[in-house]
Amino acid sequence: MVALALLALAGLAVANPVQVPLTPPPAAAAANPRPLVIWHGLGDTAHSEGMDAFADRVKELHPGIFVHSVIVPEGGSPGDERNAGWWGKAEELAQQGCDQIADIEELQDGFDAIGFSQGGLFLRYCAQYSDGPAMRNLITFGSPHFGIAALIPCPDPPTLSCRLAARAARSGIYTSWAQSHLVQAAYYRDPARLDEFLLANTFMRNMNGEGLLDDEDAGNGLGHLENMVAIAFTEDKTVFPGLSAHWATVDPEDTTVVVELGDQQLYTEDWIGLRALNETGHLILDWCPGEHMQIGGDGGCGDQMVEKWVGWKK
Numbered sequence: 001m002v003a004l005a006l007l008a009l010a011g012l013a014v015a016n017p018v019q020v021p022l023t024p025p026p027a028a029a030a031a032n033p034r035p036l037v038i039w040h041g042l043g044d045t046a047h048s049e050g051m052d053a054f055a056d057r058v059k060e061l062h063p064g065i066f067v068h069s070v071i072v073p074e075g076g077s078p079g080d081e082r083n084a085g086w087w088g089k090a091e092e093l094a095q096q097g098c099d100q101i102a103d104i105e106e107l108q109d110g111f112d113a114i115g116f117s118q119g120g121l122f123l124r125y126c127a128q129y130s131d132g133p134a135m136r137n138l139i140t141f142g143s144p145h146f147g148i149a150a151l152i153p154c155p156d157p158p159t160l161s162c163r164l165a166a167r168a169a170r171s172g173i174y175t176s177w178a179q180s181h182l183v184q185a186a187y188y189r190d191p192a193r194l195d196e197f198l199l200a201n202t203f204m205r206n207m208n209g210e211g212l213l214d215d216e217d218a219g220n221g222l223g224h225l226e227n228m229v230a231i232a233f234t235e236d237k238t239v240f241p242g243l244s245a246h247w248a249t250v251d252p253e254d255t256t257v258v259v260e261l262g263d264q265q266l267y268t269e270d271w272i273g274l275r276a277l278n279e280t281g282h283l284i285l286d287w288c289p290g291e292h293m294q295i296g297g298d299g300g301c302g303d304q305m306v307e308k309w310v311g312w313k314k
């Protein structure tokens with residue numbers, strides 16, 4: 001195999017002596033693309049097959065780009081990482097990732113970020129509360145920005161972590177125990193139990209600026225981003241409501257009625273900077289076809305978003 005490959009290369013060089021350089025062209029130096037941070041979704045890990053394939057694809061599309069995949073807990077096993085997605089206090093998990101980002105030399109001049117589902121919420125947390133290096137474009141795929149009104153269904157077959165988390169959630173999602181020990185509880189926003197949510201919740205409530213906030217809870221909002229690109233999946237049946245990926249909620253009286261972002265006080269009163277972003281053309285609510293996290297293969301929706309929003313000149 002090795003001999004064959006060498007022969008093939010040699011043949012190419014002979015046939016085409018001018019175009020084949022002895023060393024690869026310094027594409028990285030020429031393009032000088034902004035670095036990228038990615039954060040995986042629930043049940044996944046920073047260096048799963050899928051996440052590594054995604055990072056490799058980004059590097060193919062933007063040669064020379066630096067990509068960091070957030071690992072929490074840092075130095076943990078893949079099992080630890082998967083558990084961390086289910087169990088713990090969301091703010092603490094997010095903060096670990098923000099601190100990791102802040103420590104990476106290559107990111108100091110700013111970076112773009114792509115979050116998958118739950119990972120997009122953690123990256124939002126960094127954008128809104130971390131004083132680390134500047135996040136420029138934040139791209140989220142299927143992230144439930146206005147919370148979920150039903151638990152995310154367990155995979156088939158269900159993992160033990162998922163089954164236990166679901167059982168714990170059913171026994172009291174707005175108890176202080178669940179709110180500080182169950183990651184999904186931190187973004188569980190039941191419009192029919194809004195009073196309880198506003199009292200018990202901190203993570204989602206504060207990120208969306210709901211209720212009365214003190215300065216620390218209010219954070220920096222999202223107005224400082226260059227672009228907030230929130231992508232929803234047209235057939236999302238994993239997150240409820242799927243349009244939460246665009247900050248929609250459901251009507252508390254009738255959960256089949258979706259209330260879109262433009263009709264939320266969060267937008268009209270501009271609690272976190274989304275309206276200001278939109279009015280200057282920097283809030284992009286886009287779509288990918290298909291079920292939750294189906295970003296497509298080569299040339300698919302994921303690729304298109306990566307080509308459009310990632311790899312800009314530093």
Ligand SMILES: *[C@@H]1O[C@H](CO)[C@@H](O)[C@H](O)[C@H]1NC(C)=O
Nearest residue numbers: 260261262263267278279283
């Ligand atoms: C954002 O601005 C566009 C163009 O002005 C407008 O059509 C759209 O409805 C706005 N988005 C929201 C959420 O209101």
